[in-house]
Amino acid sequence: MNLFTEYANDGKHFIIHVKGTFDFSVVHDFRQAYEGLSEKIGTVIVDFRETEYIDSSALGMLLNMRKSLGAGSRTIHLVNCRPEVRKVLDISRFDKLFVIE
Amino acid sequence: MLQQGLRDQLLAFGIDPHRVENIEQLATLLHPDSAQVILLPEASIPDYLQFRESTPEPVNSNPPHVVVLLTEATKLDQEMLPTEVIDVWCLPMPDVALKLRVQGVAEHHQLIEAAKEQKKNLGLQLERSRQEQKIVRNIFTNAFSRALENDPHIDTLLLPLSTYNGDLFLAAKGGTGSLYLLLGDFTGHGLPAAIGTIPASQTFFAMAERARPVSQIAREINRQLNLLLPEDMFCCALIVELSANGDRLNWWSGGMPPALVIHPDGETLDYLSPQHLPLGILSDGEFESGITSTRVAINSQLLMYTDGTIELGTSEQNALGVDGFTQCCKQLDWKMPAIRAFIEEELTKREAHDDLSVVMLHCSETGFAHPDPGDERSPLPFEMCVNIGPNEARTLDPVSTIIRSVCTLEGLAKFRPSLYTALSEAYNNALEHGLLNMSSAPKQSTEGFENYYMERSKRLARLQRGQIDIELRYKPQEALIAVKVRDSGKGFRFDDETQPLSQEHAFGRGLHLIRELTRDLRWSENGRCIEFNFPLGT
Numbered sequence: 257m258n259l260f261t262e263y264a265n266d267g268k269h270f271i272i273h274v275k276g277t278f279d280f281s282v283v284h285d286f287r288q289a290y291e292g293l294s295e296k297i298g299t300v301i302v303d304f305r306e307t308e309y310i311d312s313s314a315l316g317m318l319l320n321m322r323k324s325l326g327a328g329s330r331t332i333h334l335v336n337c338r339p340e341v342r343k344v345l346d347i348s349r350f351d352k353l354f355v356i357e
Numbered sequence: 358m359l360q361q362g363l364r365d366q367l368l369a370f371g372i373d374p375h376r377v378e379n380i381e382q383l384a385t386l387l388h389p390d391s392a393q394v395i396l397l398p399e400a401s402i403p404d405y406l407q408f409r410e411s412t413p414e415p416v417n418s419n420p421p422h423v424v425v426l427l428t429e430a431t432k433l434d435q436e437m438l439p440t441e442v443i444d445v446w447c448l449p450m451p452d453v454a455l456k457l458r459v460q461g462v463a464e465h466h467q468l469i470e471a472a473k474e475q476k477k478n479l480g481l482q483l484e485r486s487r488q489e490q491k492i493v494r495n496i497f498t499n500a501f502s503r504a505l506e507n508d509p510h511i512d513t514l515l516l517p518l519s520t521y522n523g524d525l526f527l528a529a530k531g532g533t534g535s536l537y538l539l540l541g542d543f544t545g546h547g548l549p550a551a552i553g554t555i556p557a558s559q560t561f562f563a564m565a566e567r568a569r570p571v572s573q574i575a576r577e578i579n580r581q582l583n584l585l586l587p588e589d590m591f592c593c594a595l596i597v598e599l600s601a602n603g604d605r606l607n608w609w610s611g612g613m614p615p616a617l618v619i620h621p622d623g624e625t626l627d628y629l630s631p632q633h634l635p636l637g638i639l640s641d642g643e644f645e646s647g648i649t650s651t652r653v654a655i656n657s658q659l660l661m662y663t664d665g666t667i668e669l670g671t672s673e674q675n676a677l678g679v680d681g682f683t684q685c686c687k688q689l690d691w692k693m694p695a696i697r698a699f700i701e702e703e704l705t706k707r708e709a710h711d712d713l714s715v716v717m718l719h720c721s722e723t724g725f726a727h728p729d730p731g732d733e734r735s736p737l738p739f740e741m742c743v744n745i746g747p748n749e750a751r752t753l754d755p756v757s758t759i760i761r762s763v764c765t766l767e768g769l770a771k772f773r774p775s776l777y778t779a780l781s782e783a784y785n786n787a788l789e790h791g792l793l794n795m796s797s798a799p800k801q802s803t804e805g806f807e808n809y810y811m812e813r814s815k816r817l818a819r820l821q822r823g824q825i826d827i828e829l830r831y832k833p834q835e836a837l838i839a840v841k842v843r844d845s846g847k848g849f850r851f852d853d854e855t856q857p858l859s860q861e862h863a864f865g866r867g868l869h870l871i872r873e874l875t876r877d878l879r880w881s882e883n884g885r886c887i888e889f890n891f892p893l894g895t
Contacts, residue, residue, distance in 0.1 A: 262572050264607075264648045266632075273570060277757070279781065280810045287807060301650070305533045305568040309757075309777040311785070312867035313810070320803045335600070336533045336568070340774030347873040348866060357600065 259285045269299045275306040280313040290321055298330055305336035310344050322353060331355055366456065367394065370463030374424075377401045394466060395423045397442075402433075409439050422466055493548070494520070500555045503562040505529050510536060510599070510723065512693040514700060514715040516665075523550025524663050524712040525592070527561050532568035534601035534725045537561070538718060539574075541594040541636070542613065542663040546712050553592055553637070556581045561596075571598050572646035575609040575636065579644050582637030591637040595629065595661055603721040606651045606659065611635045614679055616661040618653055618720075619691050626683075627651065629659075658691055659718040666700070666715055670707030677703070693717045734768035734833055734893065741829045747820040750788060755827070756781045763829060763838075769893070776838065776891055779874045782867035783842040783887050784825065789813060791846030791885060792823040797865060838891040840875070848883035 258275045259282055272289050274282060290300065302318065304310075322332055334345060335357040345356060367374045374394040375382075379401075397405055402425065425445045427433070433445065444462055446455070505511075505528040515526055525541035539561050543550040557578050564574045575596050582592055593612035600607070606618070612635035618627040633645050653659075662682070669677045677685075689695035696715060741763065745755050756777065764773040789795045793816040799805035823845045830839040872878055875889040 262570070262646065262648070264572075264650050266647070266649075269650055271570075277777075280813070283807055283810045303570065305531075305570065309774055309781070311778050311781045312865070312870055313785075315866055316800065316806055320806055323803055335605075336535070338533060338774065340778075343775065343874075344778055344870060347870055357602065357605065 258282055259289060261289050263297075264301075265299075267294075268297060269301060270297045271301045271303055273303045273306060274314075277309040278304075278307045278314040278317075279309070279311045280317075283313065283317060286317050287320070287324075290325060293325065299333065300325060300330055301333045301335055303335050304338065304341050307338070307341055310341050315344070315348050315350070318350070318354070333357055363396070363455070363459070366459045367463065370459070370467075372463055372466055377405065379404075393421055393470075394462065395421050397423050397425045399425070399427050406437065406439075422462065422469070424462055490520070496555070497521070497551070500558050501527070503529065504558075505536075508536070510719045510721065511538070512717045512719075514693075514697045514713075516700075516704075516709070516713040518546045518709060518712050519548075521546075521548045521551035522554070522712050523547065524665065524714040525554040525557060525594075526714055526716055527558055529562050529565035530723075530725045531565050531598065531601075534723055535568065536599040536718075536723045536725070537565040537571075537574075538597045538599070538661070538716070539594060540613065540616075540661045540663065540714060540716055541592045542665075542712070542714075543592045544590045549590075550712075553582055553586055553590065556585060557592065557594075557636075570648070571596050571607045571609050572648045575611070575633075575648075576641070576644055576646045579636045579639065580641045583640055586637045591635040593631075593635040593664070595631075597629075597659065597661075597718070599659075599718065599720060599723060601723050601725065603723060604653055604655055606653055606720070607648050608651065609633065609646065609648045614662060614664060614667055616659060617683065618651065619658045619660060621654055621656040623687075623691060627653075653720045655721055657720045659720060660686065660691070661714075661716045661718070663712065663714045665709060665711035665713030668711060669700075669703055669709060669713070671710060672708055675707065677707075691717075734836075735766045735831075736833050738833055739766075739831045741827075741831075743827045745825045745827065747792075747817075747823060750792070750820065750825070751817055755825075756784050759827065759829070763831070766831070769831075772891070772893060775874050779871050779889070779891060780827070780840060780842075782871050783840065783889075784827065786867060786887070787825045787842050787844035787846070788817075791844030791848075792820060792825065793817060794846070800865075835890075836893045837876075838893065839888070840891055841886060841888045843882065843886040846885055848885040 258277070260273045260275070262271050263269065264271055270290070270293060272286070274286070293300070300321075318334070325332065333355045334350065337345060337356065342356070345351070350356065364374055372394050374396050376396045377398065421441060423439070423442045425433070425438070425442055427445060427447045443465055444458065446458055450458075508528060511528055513526060515522065515524065517524065523543040523546040525539065525543065527539040529537045531537050539557070541554070541557060543553050560578050560581060561574060564577060575594070578594070595608060595610045595613040595616055598607040599605075606629075608629055610616070610629055610631040611633040613631050615628040615630040618629065620626070629649070629651070632647070632649070667677050667679050667682050685699055686696050689699060696717075700713070700715065741759070743755060743759060749755060760773055760777045760780065763776070764770050790797075793813060795809070795813060795816065797809075800809045825845070826843045828841040832839060871889060875891050878887070878889040880887055
């Protein structure tokens with residue numbers, strides 16, 4: 257499994273880690289990871305620390321997640337991006353939709 | 358006859374006595390390897406004393422026991438007698454008395470022998486123990502050799518009670534530019550407490566290097582210590598990751614006194630209070646790995662410390678305590694040199710009972726550049742052609758395979774992620790639109806997105822015909838990799854060579870990525886072939 261999730265800050269934060277390649281091969285698992293997320297979770301974090309590669313399907317998945325979690329009502333952070341991953345996010349101007357750290 | 362009887366009696370106790378007949382014998386008899394009990398007749402006393410005077414310390418670490426034999430009431434001053442004289446017998450004496458005296462000498466002799474043997478063994482033991490300590494110290498040194506040293510973000514005061522520290526402080530650069538810290542406190546102190554620091558440190562360094570999340574580091578160290586340590590031993594620990602830009606702390610704390618986040622104003626305090634049991638107690642199944650993520654203002658400080666600090670003075674019923682310690686640090690303006698001086702001063706007044714550690718972390722950008730795999734590029738040009746049929750497309754991951762082999766070449770590794778993205782977009786476009794005839798339109802909706810990829814794998818499973826050719830030309834002179842991806846599909850019509858609108862729409866975000874990551878993008882062969890140059894500039 258290239259995906260693993262955890263709660264932080266007493267269950268108020270939800271963190272998704274994607275290992276290795278973030279592409280359509282995790283499309284199903286990725287959606288399932290955030291589906292039916294409890295209302296009390298105000299912050300969702302996608303941690304890219306172990307993400308080596310990313311492509312446009314990952315961008316699509318992130319946009320879908322944002323839509324599904326109610327755009328704007330929850331903050332979605334994209335954290336620990338390698339410079340190359342960051343470059344891909346910047347090209348698509350994801351900094352306007354997500355908090356990129 | 359009496360003499361003979363004496364010798365027999367001593368022999369019966371396993372002692373072979375030597376009777377001094379003349380002065381020449383003395384030198385050999387007093388030699389450490391020779392007789393252990395010497396019977397000195399009255400007549401030889403002057404000789405013996407003279408001999409001892411001329412060689413004041415002939416008796417070394419292994420002195421003989423001298424028994425002086427008297428046959429008449431000679432005036433003999435005890436002060437005259439050398440220390441090796443352990444008894445004086447006036448002969449003749451009643452058998453029963455002599456027997457007891459002989460027994461006394463024999464017992465004395467045996468005790469001394471036993472003590473000598475013990476001393477020898479103790480010496481060996483000590484030597485062995487010194488050797489072992491040396492080896493162990495070496496192991497500890499090696500175990501911590503990967504620790505980050507002299508980092509400007511970190512200031513420490515580490516005071517173990519003995520050679521071995523049951524407190525553990527580790528710092529390491531994370532693979533993604535973050536800074537990992539672990540401050541731990543094993544039950545007890547000295548070597549038994551220090552042993553657990555070895556597996557804990559190795560796990561910490563290995564996982565930090567791979568930039569693993571704090572929760573997983575905590576879980577793994579817990580798992581190891583739970584297996585390794587006896588029931589009553591565990592490790593209180595605070596594991597912290599300072600993000601690369603220095604404004605976030607991800608932390609897990611089990612059983613440690615609350616660390617303090619000190620706002621740059623020096624007034625506002627935030628506590629990282631322990632939320633879990635110490636490491637090594639719970640089984641992996643019971644373990645709680647939940648971390649807390651705390652935003653901190655740049656230039657905040659994090660003050661971490663172990664029990665030993667706040668328990669200073671416990672035996673005088675005057676423990677420093679968390680509040681006392683915090684107050685003192687605040688008065689010292691949270692400056693580490695002053696805090697260090699304060700603790701050292703306290704130690705002269707109060708007794709330490711435990712290892713003591715204080716660590717101050719300055720929260721600012723870590724400045725750990727991403728490891729540069731080297732700029733020297735291989736000067737040797739190469740070409741690579743890969744032909745992918747339905748079977749390869751179904752069962753292999755061609756893009757990953759190609760990227761892996763290309764990027765083993767000198768100096769290309771750092772371009773791997775971007776090259777992957779560009780090539781992956783081109784390949785997936787060729788596969789999905791060229792070979793699988795898919796339309797991107799349904800991808801626009803959330804449900805359509807996932808259905809699109811389900812449809813993709815269905816069609817791929819049924820794919821009978823078609824081929825995708827990937828060509829890579831590495832041109833070191835021009836510092837680029839020329840990429841061509843061609844599919845055997847039916848292509849599409851386009852009006853403008855650089856702006857194939859229909860394709861742009863179908864391709865969407867992916868094409869935009871290629872355009873931004875590469876140069877000289879062009880289509881040919883009726884849209885069946887895409888070419889671009891991937892720049893290898895720094």
